[in-house]
Amino acid sequence: MATQKSTRPPATAAERPHPDATRRSQRSRQAIYDAALELVGEVGYPKTTIEGIAARAGVGKQTIYRWWSSKADVLLEAFLDLGDRLVEAAGEEAYTIPDTGDVAADLKAVLRATVDELRDPRFEAPYRALAAEGVVNEELGRTFVARLLEPSLQLHADRLRSAQKAGQVRQDIDPRIALELFVSPLAQRWLQHTGPFSHAYTDTLVDYALHGLAPR
Amino acid sequence: MATQKSTRPPATAAERPHPDATRRSQRSRQAIYDAALELVGEVGYPKTTIEGIAARAGVGKQTIYRWWSSKADVLLEAFLDLGDRLVEAAGEEAYTIPDTGDVAADLKAVLRATVDELRDPRFEAPYRALAAEGVVNEELGRTFVARLLEPSLQLHADRLRSAQKAGQVRQDIDPRIALELFVSPLAQRWLQHTGPFSHAYTDTLVDYALHGLAPR
Amino acid sequence: MATQKSTRPPATAAERPHPDATRRSQRSRQAIYDAALELVGEVGYPKTTIEGIAARAGVGKQTIYRWWSSKADVLLEAFLDLGDRLVEAAGEEAYTIPDTGDVAADLKAVLRATVDELRDPRFEAPYRALAAEGVVNEELGRTFVARLLEPSLQLHADRLRSAQKAGQVRQDIDPRIALELFVSPLAQRWLQHTGPFSHAYTDTLVDYALHGLAPR
Amino acid sequence: MATQKSTRPPATAAERPHPDATRRSQRSRQAIYDAALELVGEVGYPKTTIEGIAARAGVGKQTIYRWWSSKADVLLEAFLDLGDRLVEAAGEEAYTIPDTGDVAADLKAVLRATVDELRDPRFEAPYRALAAEGVVNEELGRTFVARLLEPSLQLHADRLRSAQKAGQVRQDIDPRIALELFVSPLAQRWLQHTGPFSHAYTDTLVDYALHGLAPR
DNA sequence: AGCTAAGCGAGACGGTACGTCCTGTCTTGCG
DNA sequence: CGCAAGACAGGACGTACCGTCTCGCTTAGCT
Incomplete structure (x- = not known):
């Protein structure tokens, strides 16, 4: 159901005061998305922790706290990103x-x-x-x-x-x-x-x- | 929407191996229900903790763990109990x-x-x-x-x-x-x-x- | 080194206010001594618990609390009793x-x-x-x-x-x-x-x- | 009787796998030593708890568990440290x-x-x-x-x-x-x-x- | 090319809550 | 009434994460 490809950096993040987004590591960001989705799939949402995401992504905890405000926020963006990628793969008329x-x-x-x-x-x-x-x-x-x-x-x-x-x-x-x-x-x-x-x-x-x- | 007055002890509990239910303290049970509903109302579900419920109810944590398997389980029964009490108060034709x-x-x-x-x-x-x-x-x-x-x-x-x-x-x-x-x-x-x-x-x-x- | 055979009920217990000692169960008492000594031997003193002694002895916790004031007290008497039994077995001139x-x-x-x-x-x-x-x-x-x-x-x-x-x-x-x-x-x-x-x-x-x- | 001033970090600690000792907070360490010695003096060793030491030292429990393996271990080092400090105060020829x-x-x-x-x-x-x-x-x-x-x-x-x-x-x-x-x-x-x-x-x-x- | 400043991995820290274990008291029902 | 059984209030255990912080280390971008 993710329909809009667009607009990284995403909505929720834009509302909070941000560090310099231009220096942001895309490698870390993607690793965090992947880790978050994997963990939610493997152990469920309640047992998915920020520490766990950071560890699996090979990332410092602070890197998560720097860019997202909560576990839910991370997962929401990870999911939006997943939708975008799938839509992109599926082609224009998909949705x-x-x-x-x-x-x-x-x-x-x-x-x-x-x-x-x-x-x-x-x-x-x-x-x-x-x-x-x-x-x-x-x-x-x-x-x-x-x-x-x-x-x-x-x-x-x-x-x-x-x-x-x-x-x-x-x-x-x-x-x-x-x-x-x-x-x-x-x-x-x-x-x-x-x-x-x-x-x-x-x-x-x-x-x-x-x-x-x-x-x- | 709680519609059935009856059937204490409740469904979820019946499925787990139980201590001797005849010795159960009704005082503690009711205090736990009250504390759980109050806390969820005051601080929200995620910040409601078993420890907090026990403290407010004046009850040992073990008394909660003895009879319920999770925070959600406590709250479910508390809510069913609340429904029962309200129905009882409202009279027969309520629902x-x-x-x-x-x-x-x-x-x-x-x-x-x-x-x-x-x-x-x-x-x-x-x-x-x-x-x-x-x-x-x-x-x-x-x-x-x-x-x-x-x-x-x-x-x-x-x-x-x-x-x-x-x-x-x-x-x-x-x-x-x-x-x-x-x-x-x-x-x-x-x-x-x-x-x-x-x-x-x-x-x-x-x-x-x-x-x-x-x-x- | 336990030298005196005698004097059940023992010294430490005699100082506390006692229930009716004539009705005391010797079966339970001996089971508690045995359980205490076994447990201390198996898991060590700090991990030996009153609950554990009661469980192994097949005895209610209250039976222990009724007759002894502490874990150390139980063990002391158990050990004295052991000494007595060994001395008795060894014969008069042992010590x-x-x-x-x-x-x-x-x-x-x-x-x-x-x-x-x-x-x-x-x-x-x-x-x-x-x-x-x-x-x-x-x-x-x-x-x-x-x-x-x-x-x-x-x-x-x-x-x-x-x-x-x-x-x-x-x-x-x-x-x-x-x-x-x-x-x-x-x-x-x-x-x-x-x-x-x-x-x-x-x-x-x-x-x-x-x-x-x-x-x- | 503590005689050697030297060799922080101490013997027992060296045997266990350690986190990064260079990042260790000396403030916390000293507060823990002080709290441990005070509590043992005030309420005795058995009633001295790790939780109590942490609370009095204004320290998270994990900070104790991170660096020591047991209450006895904490107290041993605290005591060694006390000895070192007293020796230092007393002068060279003390012992x-x-x-x-x-x-x-x-x-x-x-x-x-x-x-x-x-x-x-x-x-x-x-x-x-x-x-x-x-x-x-x-x-x-x-x-x-x-x-x-x-x-x-x-x-x-x-x-x-x-x-x-x-x-x-x-x-x-x-x-x-x-x-x-x-x-x-x-x-x-x-x-x-x-x-x-x-x-x-x-x-x-x-x-x-x-x-x-x-x-x- | 050298300098500064930020993001970064790492992880120690003060805390909170977890779920378990045990304490010592109390209550129930059996013998 | 002693006893086995075990529920109870309380509290410590040792663990797991929280969100903050500090440490060196890249890695720009600006002199």
């Missing part, structure tokens, strides 16, 4: 929603792709860790939403607007709310294990959301 | 969904009540903390869902089944999935601050879910 | 000093026997533990000296007095000080590992003590 | 044995001084604690003897050798054994309270040792 004219089919396709992505073990541990931290730490939560969720939500909203123009979705519908009818259930099942997490399920969500629960 | 025959009105009412409940500051901190922990700790997550979420979800499913009998909801709808169309968006907005959290919003969700996004 | 008329030969013989006894591994660990505790804990120290050391010292003093009568030791010598010339060096070498600990050594001590360092 | 040509007088003088020193309350508690620990913990015992006792014993042996040259002590006497005739009784009376501890007593010891118990 867009198709517009074939059939909104039901397009939404089903994108939700199926999201299901697959969320099952990717490279993503799972750090993504859950960040989501959890964001629930409890409002500042990180807002960054998480803005940097990771928002771009994807925007695409869904755009696709719904396009469907409104095509007459497949009612004009009086607010796309930002409408998209939650299928996106949020998916998110909740993944985050909270409240039920099976499959392509069949997301197809059903799209059908229910488009046609409603009430008889027509 | 039911009205069935006036108008499914839209009934769902709107219960979602409005949920919004209000989630804003209650006594609930907010511990509830978020548990939800976050459950995202990352699967065992606790399953208990969280089973003990806190499930009873409430069951009520929604029941109400939808009743609506199916009354012809207000289509027969081919699976109520367990259908309820997610309005419950999950609400949950996500609360957990992740993805948008305003109001009565107007939940009313809209019910309308969208019942009548669908597509033109009729 | 006496021979009086052949040759004071040098007699002292050499008894010191050689002491060397052998102090090397007995059944004695070593508890005896060292008690001696060490007695250095630091004056109350226990006095009991240790009175119950364990004193009887043996008395025998040495008696033998020296007999030698005075026989004209083998000067009349103006104080036997209580004189005996220290050979007993204390032996004790120190054993306690503090300040030198080899052998029959040759004790023979030398007796010769030096009897004839003095100065030329005659 | 030597006079050689006036009269071995009896010289030995009596030095034993009287030892009696006085052992009664100094600054020494008593830590010295007893170390001696006791050394009885039970062989490694510490050997260090205790080597660092604290040995230098003093060496001086006594030297004085006896000088007396041999002067014809005041027999040529066939082993000075390392001979010195025990008066040093060990003194040590035992002090450690085990086996009798009065006075100048008269040590004078007697020297007389007995030099002239022997047997009539001449």
